[in-house]
Amino acid sequence: MTAVAGAPRLSRRIGEGVFLTFCWVATAIAVLALAAILWSLLSQGIGGLDLNIFTKSTPAPGSEGGLLNAIMGSLMMCVVAMIGAVFIGVLAGTWLSEFARDSHYGKVIRFLNDVLLSAPSILVGLFIYEILVAPLKGFSGFAGAVALALIAAPVITRTTEDVLRLQPIALREASVALGAPVWRTILAVIWKSAQGGMLTGALLAFARISGETAPLLFTALNNQFLSLDMTKPTANLPVVIFNFALSAYDDWRRLAWAGALLIAATVLTVTVIARILAREPRRS
Amino acid sequence: MTATTDIPPAVAAAPPRSAFGAAFDRGFEILCFASATFLLTALGGIVVSLAIGGWPAFQAFGFAFFTSAEWDPVQEIYGSAGAVAGTLISASLALLFALPLSFGIAIFLVELCPPVLRRPIGTAVELLAGIPSIVYGMWGLFVFAPWFAKHVQMPIMMSAKPGTLWEKITTGVPNGAGILSASIILAIMILPFIAATMRELLLTIPAQVRESAYGLGSTTFEVIRKVSLPYIRTGAIGAVMLGLGRALGETMAVTFIIGNAHGFPTSLFASGSTIASTIANEFAEATGVLHTSSLIALGLVLFIITFAVLAIARLLIGRQANL
Numbered sequence: 001m002t003a004v005a006g007a008p009r010l011s012r013r014i015g016e017g018v019f020l021t022f023c024w025v026a027t028a029i030a031v032l033a034l035a036a037i038l039w040s041l042l043s044q045g046i047g048g049l050d051l052n053i054f055t056k057s058t059p060a061p062g063s064e065g066g067l068l069n070a071i072m073g074s075l076m077m078c079v080v081a082m083i084g085a086v087f088i089g090v091l092a093g094t095w096l097s098e099f100a101r102d103s104h105y106g107k108v109i110r111f112l113n114d115v116l117l118s119a120p121s122i123l124v125g126l127f128i129y130e131i132l133v134a135p136l137k138g139f140s141g142f143a144g145a146v147a148l149a150l151i152a153a154p155v156i157t158r159t160t161e162d163v164l165r166l167q168p169i170a171l172r173e174a175s176v177a178l179g180a181p182v183w184r185t186i187l188a189v190i191w192k193s194a195q196g197g198m199l200t201g202a203l204l205a206f207a208r209i210s211g212e213t214a215p216l217l218f219t220a221l222n223n224q225f226l227s228l229d230m231t232k233p234t235a236n237l238p239v240v241i242f243n244f245a246l247s248a249y250d251d252w253r254r255l256a257w258a259g260a261l262l263i264a265a266t267v268l269t270v271t272v273i274a275r276i277l278a279r280e281p282r283r284s
Numbered sequence: 285m286t287a288t289t290d291i292p293p294a295v296a297a298a299p300p301r302s303a304f305g306a307a308f309d310r311g312f313e314i315l316c317f318a319s320a321t322f323l324l325t326a327l328g329g330i331v332v333s334l335a336i337g338g339w340p341a342f343q344a345f346g347f348a349f350f351t352s353a354e355w356d357p358v359q360e361i362y363g364s365a366g367a368v369a370g371t372l373i374s375a376s377l378a379l380l381f382a383l384p385l386s387f388g389i390a391i392f393l394v395e396l397c398p399p400v401l402r403r404p405i406g407t408a409v410e411l412l413a414g415i416p417s418i419v420y421g422m423w424g425l426f427v428f429a430p431w432f433a434k435h436v437q438m439p440i441m442m443s444a445k446p447g448t449l450w451e452k453i454t455t456g457v458p459n460g461a462g463i464l465s466a467s468i469i470l471a472i473m474i475l476p477f478i479a480a481t482m483r484e485l486l487l488t489i490p491a492q493v494r495e496s497a498y499g500l501g502s503t504t505f506e507v508i509r510k511v512s513l514p515y516i517r518t519g520a521i522g523a524v525m526l527g528l529g530r531a532l533g534e535t536m537a538v539t540f541i542i543g544n545a546h547g548f549p550t551s552l553f554a555s556g557s558t559i560a561s562t563i564a565n566e567f568a569e570a571t572g573v574l575h576t577s578s579l580i581a582l583g584l585v586l587f588i589i590t591f592a593v594l595a596i597a598r599l600l601i602g603r604q605a606n607l
Contacts, residue, residue, distance in 0.1 A: 012503055019505035023396055026388025027405060030479070033472050034412045040427045041419065088319045095316035109320045112327050115594045118526065119587075120533025122560050123330055126567070126583045130333040150326055157323060181305035183312035211416025214535035214560070218568045238418050242536065245422050260419050271414040275407065 038264075045261030048254040053262075057226050058240055061249040067259050069226040069235040076228070077141055077220060077236060078210055081148035085209075086202055089153045090191075093160025098186060110161070117154040124150050125215030133219055141234025144220025151212060152205035159201025163194045196277055203274035207267045213238035237263055331587065338581030344574060349581060355546035357566070362578035364585055366547040370556040371586070373549060374463055374538065375531035378470035382527060386475045390482035391508055413476035421540030424469040429460025429541060432468070437553055456553030464552040466542040470534055474527040481523035481601065485516040522600030529594040533586060535560040559586040 052066040059065025092113070100106025128147040133139055167190050175185040191198070221233040222240065237259050244256035341362060342349060352363025393406055437458045444451040456462055489512055497511040513520065543555025544565055557565075559582045570576045 012506070016503040016505045019508075020396065022384075023388040023392040026385040027392045027397075029385060030389055030412060030472075030475060031405065031408050034408050034415075036427070037415060037419065037423050040423050044426075088322055091316045091319035092323055095313075095320040099313055099316060100320070106320075109324055111595075111598060113323050114598045115591060116323060116327050118529055118533075118594055119327075119330075120535065120560060120590055122533065122535045122563055123334070123583050123587050126337070126563065126580060127326075127330040127333050129567075130337050130580070131329065153323060153326075157320075182309045183305075186312070207414055211418060213416070213418045214564055217564055221568065238416070238536075241418055241422070245425070245540070256422065260422050263416055264419050267414050267416055268411055271411060272407070275410065 041257070041261045041264050044254075044257040045259075048258035049261060053255075053258055058224055058235065058244075058255070059251070061247070061252060065255070067237065067240065067255060067262070069223060070237045070240040070259065071262070072226060072228070073141060073220070073223065073234040074210065074236040074238070076230060077145040077148060077216075077234060078206065080142070080145035080230070081152055081209055082202065082206055084146070084149035085152035085156055085205060088149070089156025089201075089205070090160050090198065092153070092157040094164060094186060094191075096157070096161040097164035098182075098190070113154050113157050117158060120214075121151055121212055122214035122217075125217060125219055128215065128219050138231075139219060139221035139233040141220050141230035141232065141236075144216045144234060144236065145230065147215040147219045148209040148212060151215065152209045155205040155208055156198075156201050159204065160194075160198055163197030163201065164190060166197070167194055200274045200278040203270050203277070207270040207274065210270070211238060211263050211267050213242055217242070331584075334580055334584040334587055338577055338584045340573060340577040341581040345578075349578070350585075353547050355562075357570075357572070357575055360572060360574050362574065364559070364578075364582055366549075367557050367559045367562045367582060368585060368589075369548050370463065370542070371532055371558040371560070371589070374467045374470060374542065374556070374558055375528055377464065377467035378474060378531045379524065379528050381468060381471035382475045382478060382531075383524060385471070386478035386482060386527070389475070389479040390486055391512075393479075393483050394486040395504055395508070409476045409479055412472070413480065417473070417534060417536040418540075420469055420473055420537040424465065424537055424541040425461070428469065429465055431460070432465055433458050433460035441553070453551045454553055455551045456555075458553070461541050461543040461555060462553045463542065463549045463556045466538050466556075466558075469537050469541055470531045473534060473537060474530045477530055478523050478527040481526060482516075482520060485519045485523065485601075486512060488519075489515050519601050522597045522602075525593050525597035525600065529590050529597055532593065533560055533590050535564050539564045559583070 052064060053068075054066060054071065055068060056064065056066035057069040058067060092109075096106055096110055096113075100109065124147050128143050128150070132143040132146060136143075171189055171193060172185055175189040176182075180188070216236055216239050220236055220239065222243065223233045223235040225235075227234060241256045241259045241263070244252040244259070247253065247256075345352070345362060349362065349364055350368075351365055352361075353366035353369070354361050354363045355366060356362070389409060393402065393409075397405060437456075437460060440454050441456075441458060444454050493511060493515065494507055497507045502510070538558050539561040542557060542561055544557050544561060545555035546557055546562075549556035563579050563583055566575070567579050570579055
């Protein structure tokens with residue numbers, strides 16, 4: 001008599017039960033961790049979130065202030081970084097998908113881009129310090145933006161290549177058959193038909209860099225005042241949060257929590273939008 | 285995947301219509317090529333600049349830089365062993381916690397999850413991956429650490445018998461910060477990445493293979509253990525290495541909660557430091573040439589470790605998991 005007939009043996013049923021329970025518990029732990037973090041952010045951060053945050057610059061301890069300079073600095077650096085990263089990333093991804101395909105050099109670039117994608121961001125900061133901050137003898141918002149661009153570019157390269165590869169060959173052939181040169185085929189047909197996916201990639205890259213702290217610590221540094229000059233040290237939300245959170249002043253810590261809530265809300269909203277955009281084309 | 289790669293690149297092979305078009309096509313291709321090469325140059329530039337920047341430190345301390353755990357900015361003596369040990373220990377512990385949990389989550393999402401819950405739970409795990417490192421750090425220091433000290437650290441330290449090994453590895457200041465706390469926060473951070481890759485890998489298993497196993501009367505546990513896991517083994521190891529790579533280089537969260545003490549970590553609850561946290565803490569304030577150079581040399585060590593881990597991970601995962 002084998003175990004095939006009837007219900008599984010008791011030992012197998014127990015093993016199964018333990019295993020299934022473990023999977024449920026593991027998932028519950030992850031969901032609970034997310035809930036706990038979001039709850040802390042909301043309960044600690046919402047109190048400090050008033051109009052001052054958006055209208056005043058970071059204060060001295062004990063006086064009233066907000067995060068205006070940090071928000072502006074972060075926005076400027078992220079925008080500049082995204083312009084550079086989209087330019088490099090989209091073109092590099094296009095090269096990998098349309099020109100390189102399975103050539104050896106293409107494989108090398110693809111592989112190293114994947115490594116760059118998950119390389120520690122603090123090393124990117126050190127690199128930019130070495131080539132931009134130390135030779136020019138000064139921290140600058142521009143150096144920070146370059147560091148962020150270097151973190152965003154591999155993400156965009158990867159998503160661009162993936163989404164371009166999904167475009168049917170027939171689409172390219174149709175365009176070429178109409179007499180369009182290669183560059184027009186890519187710009188007006190391939191990019192156009194892949195624009196949803198490319199936008200998703202850019203949004204995910206934006207979400208990734210908007211919370212990055214490590215590469216800004218010694219590139220953009222910080223600035224107590226509102227400044228639109230990116231050749232000088234520039235305030236930014238992550239570094240302000242880092243400094244204020246570890247300070248001994250209660251009002252600075254309150255600002256840090258408010259800033260953390262702002263950043264997390266931005267990142268999570270952008271991530272969700274990117275995911276929704278990514279889902280749309282598959283349905284149709 | 286092979287379906288797209290086997291077809292010749294129709295676009296690149298097409299004959300352009302005019303001389304102008306040909307010149308423009310060539311220019312566009314060169315522009316794309318230059319951008320791709322730029323990424324390669326950037327990675328090469330990171331290695332070269334770290335090697336050049338770290339050279340004075342290597343020269344001053346020689347091999348002792350790797351074997352000594354002394355880190356003394358006052359006397360200008362620097363050794364990387366303490367930070368390297370802290371990095372490896374915290375990342376390994378994080379992997380130890382994250383590994384079973386992320387496998388459980390991936391299997392839950394693929395095999396067990398009621399369809400209604402699949403999307404919300406999948407999104408929740410994705411969001412966990414999206415939360416910035418610095419938010420994990422704040423949460424870890426201000427919310428998790430006090431809770432951990434009160435409900436985990438204190439009871440363990442109270443109950444540890446004096447003189448035993450257990451007592452030795454659980455001594456420390458019960459403030460919630462330290463190696464173990466950092467590892468737990470790291471585990472939460474890398475868990476969604478491993479789970480997402482595992483989930484993609486599980487979805488590549490042909491339905492017939494799993495269904496045949498179920499058809500033979502296997503339980504879910506047996507299907508996973510004897511059919512699914514062997515099928516994705518190589519990729520799964522890659523996914524784990526990818527998680528390890530992230531844990532090794534994670535900076536801000538660790539800086540908040542590891543306690544930032546130099547030297548070898550002496551127990552699970554003791555303060556320590558990792559390569560990344562040391563750089564984050566000291567680089568902006570480093571004044572001496574040797575101090576700066578030693579920190580950059582640390583960065584080179586971190587680069588070599590993570591590059592090796594990530595390269596192995598990427599080779600193992602291949603591209604089929606699409607992550």
